[in-house]
Amino acid sequence: MTKDSSSEASRLRAQLxxxxxxxxxxxxxxxxxxxxxxxxxxxxxxxxxGILKGIFVGERPSSPDGQLECLRxxxxxxxxxxxxxxxxxxxxxxxxxxxxxxxxxxxLALPEGVAKRALLEAERGIQVTYPTLDxxxxxxxxxxxxxxxxxxxxxxxxxxxxxxxEAGSGKSTLLAFLAHALATGDRTALPGWPETEWSCxxxxxxxxDFSAWLAARDTAExxxxxxxxxxxxxxxxxxxxxxVCLHSKRRSTRAVL
Numbered sequence: 001m002t003k004d005s006s007s008e009a010s011r012l013r014a015q016l017x018x019x020x021x022x023x024x025x026x027x028x029x030x031x032x033x034x035x036x037x038x039x040x041x042x043x044x045x046x047x048x049x050g051i052l053k054g055i056f057v058g059e060r061p062s063s064p065d066g067q068l069e070c071l072r073x074x075x076x077x078x079x080x081x082x083x084x085x086x087x088x089x090x091x092x093x094x095x096x097x098x099x100x101x102x103x104x105x106x107x108l109a110l111p112e113g114v115a116k117r118a119l120l121e122a123e124r125g126i127q128v129t130y131p132t133l134d135x136x137x138x139x140x141x142x143x144x145x146x147x148x149x150x151x152x153x154x155x156x157x158x159x160x161x162x163x164x165x166e167a168g169s170g171k172s173t174l175l176a177f178l179a180h181a182l183a184t185g186d187r188t189a190l191p192g193w194p195e196t197e198w199s200c201x202x203x204x205x206x207x208x209d210f211s212a213w214l215a216a217r218d219t220a221e222x223x224x225x226x227x228x229x230x231x232x233x234x235x236x237x238x239x240x241x242x243x244v245c246l247h248s249k250r251r252s253t254r255a256v257l
Contacts, residue, residue: 048073048076048077050070050073051073051074051077054074054077054078054239055074055238055239055240056070056073056074056239056240056241057240058070060243064245067241067243067244067245068201068244070241070244071201071236071241071244072183072184072201072202073183074239074241075179075180075183075202075204076180076183076184078204079097079176079177079179079180079183079204080096080097080180081096081097082097082100082173082176097173097176097177097180098177098180098186098189100173101173101174101177102170103150103151103152104150104151104152104165104169104170104174105148105149105150105151106148106149106150106151106154106163107148108148108149108154109146109147109148109149110146110147110149111146111147112146112147114147115147115149115153116147118130118157119153119156119157119192122156122157122192122194123156123191123192123193123194123195124194124195125194125195125196125197128156128157130157130158151163151174152174152178152190152192153192155178156192156193156194175204176204177189178190178202179202179204181193182198182200182202182256183202185198197254197256199254200254200255200256201246201254201255201256202255202256203232203255203256203257205228205231205232205235205257209231209235210231213231213234214227214231217230232246
C-alpha cells in the first residue's frame with residue numbers, strides 16, 4: 001500500500017467513525033423525544049436501533065442472508081404503525097398495526113367444504129387453483145352452506161388479487177399488516193399463510209411512488225420487469241439498503257409483491 005492510499009484509508013476511517021458518532025447521537029435524541037411523547041408512539045416490540053426514520057443506519061452485514069434480514073427489519077419498521085392524526089393528537093400520533101388491524105370480509109363466497117379444503121391445501125404449500133364453480137358460485141343463495149372469504153383468505157387462494165373498496169375501508173391497512181407479518185415472521189398473524197413461503201421477502205410497492213418515479217424518467221425502451229427492478233433499486237438506495245442484492249446470476253430471492 002502506498003503512502004497516499006494509506007493516508008486516504010485513514011481519512012475514510014475517521015469519516016466513518018464521525019458518522020457513527022452522529023448516528024448514536026441522533027438515536028439518543030430520538031429516544032428522548034419518543035420517551036417524552038408517550039410509550040405508544042413507537043411500539044416497543046418494533047424498536048430497532050439500526051433504523052432511523054425508515055432509513056437503515058446499522059452495520060452492513062456481509063452475508064446475503066444478513067442483508068435480506070436488514071431489508072425485513074426496515075420494512076417491519078415502516079409498517080409497524082399507522083398515523084392517526086386528528087384522532088387523538090394530544091397524546092399519540094400512531095398505533096401498532098397489529099392492534100389496529102380488523103379482518104376484512106370480501107364478497108367472495110364458496111361452499112363450506114370447498115373453502116375449508118382449499119385453505120388447508122394452501123397452508124400446506126400445495127398449489128391451489130381458485131375453485132371453479134357455476135357462474136353464480138360467488139352469489140350462493142343458501143347462506144347456510146356458504147362460506148364468505150375474508151380478505152386474507154382470498155389472498156391465500158388467489159395469489160394475484162385486486163382489492164376494491166371505499167376510501168378508508170382498510171385496503172392500505174390490510175397490505176401494511178400483511179407486509180408487517182411477513183417481515184417479522186409472525187405466524188400467529190397469518191395462520192393460513194403457505195408454510196413454504198415464509199422465507200419469501202415481502203415487497204411493499206406503493207403505486208403513487210412508482211408513478212412519480214416513472215414520470216421523472218425516460219422509460220420508452222424498458223420492459224415492465226426492468227422498470228420494477230429499477231424502482232426497487234431506487235427504493236433500496238433511498239433507505240441506505242443499496243448493498244442488498246435481491247437478484248443475481250448465482251442467486252435469486254423469492255418475494256411477495
